[in-house]
Amino acid sequence: MINKQVINIALAADRNYAEQVITLIKSVCYHHKNVRFYLIQQDYPDEWFDALNKHLVKLDAEIIPATILDSFEFDSILQKHITQASFYRYLIPKIPEERILYLDSDIVVDGNIEEMYFSDFNEKYAFAVEDMYISHTKHCYMEFPEMKPYFNSGVLLINNKLWQEYDLFEHLIQTTKAYPKVIYGDQDILNILLKNKWEILSNVYNYQTGVMYGSLPVNKNLSNEEILEKYQKQAKEVQPKIIHYTSKYKPWLNNEYFVLLREKYWFYYQLSWEEIKKHHQEFFV
Numbered sequence: 001m002i003n004k005q006v007i008n009i010a011l012a013a014d015r016n017y018a019e020q021v022i023t024l025i026k027s028v029c030y031h032h033k034n035v036r037f038y039l040i041q042q043d044y045p046d047e048w049f050d051a052l053n054k055h056l057v058k059l060d061a062e063i064i065p066a067t068i069l070d071s072f073e074f075d076s077i078l079q080k081h082i083t084q085a086s087f088y089r090y091l092i093p094k095i096p097e098e099r100i101l102y103l104d105s106d107i108v109v110d111g112n113i114e115e116m117y118f119s120d121f122n123e124k125y126a127f128a129v130e131d132m133y134i135s136h137t138k139h140c141y142m143e144f145p146e147m148k149p150y151f152n153s154g155v156l157l158i159n160n161k162l163w164q165e166y167d168l169f170e171h172l173i174q175t176t177k178a179y180p181k182v183i184y185g186d187q188d189i190l191n192i193l194l195k196n197k198w199e200i201l202s203n204v205y206n207y208q209t210g211v212m213y214g215s216l217p218v219n220k221n222l223s224n225e226e227i228l229e230k231y232q233k234q235a236k237e238v239q240p241k242i243i244h245y246t247s248k249y250k251p252w253l254n255n256e257y258f259v260l261l262r263e264k265y266w267f268y269y270q271l272s273w274e275e276i277k278k279h280h281q282e283f284f285v
Contacts, residue, residue: 012088207240210247
């Protein structure tokens with residue numbers, strides 16, 4: 001990679017999400033150069049990384065396997081409704097970078113995000129976007145009566161220097177063990193530990209499509225058609241740069257319901273590496 005400011009992106013997924021990981025990487029590379037991806041994983045073969053890097057090197061990018069050699073840390077915190085891969089992001093402090101953007105795998109990047117990525121942390125541990133559903137519902141615990149503002153953990157701009165100094169990995173593991181029955185798993189744990197330590201980002205940087213399926217009070221008098229129209233209009237106004245396909249309705253599934261902005265996912269999915277390279281030649285000096 002050339003010596004310019006590098007965007008470090010952490011991904012975490014098991015082999016079942018390989019197709020979505022590649023689609024996400026394509027979307028990032030379509031809009032950026034000088035990107036270093038770290039994939040926290042346990043079951044991807046070396047050949048997968050070798051094949052992908054043959055394409056990425058032509059785009060001034062690379063992907064590095066952050067391989068979990070021993071998963072014993074996760075054995076005691078697994079929950080029935082949360083997969084082990086969901087806890088992989090706990091390992092981000094072990095990545096040797098001071099600034100990292102974490103992205104869930106059910107995401108595509110639909111614009112340039114450098115301005116956000118290089119924001120001044122001002123001693124904050126992270127930048128994140130409020131959860132578009134939970135922020136409008138009652139959500140708290142006896143031990144934690146005040147959980148608002150509450151962020152969606154699918155997009156986190158991480159001050160990894162502070163995460164490392166605070167030994168956040170150990171705090172995450174111990175807090176997860178102490179509160180095994182939290183509803184939203186690792187997302188709840190992150191919100192508990194980072195209370196008053198994070199900065200709110202615009203939902204341009206984590207537009208959550210699943211909000212239209214939640215039974216929010218503001219939508220209770222609207223028909224399904226009116227709800228769809230409302231969020232289509234909202235998405236057009238927001239013009240999100242990071243689209244997050246929250247909820248069980250994903251663009252790659254044969255859904256019974258409409259998936260907002262599903263065409264964006266398929267645009268990046270079908271892009272060839274040659275098309276991305278050609279785009280670079282036209283738009284990057």
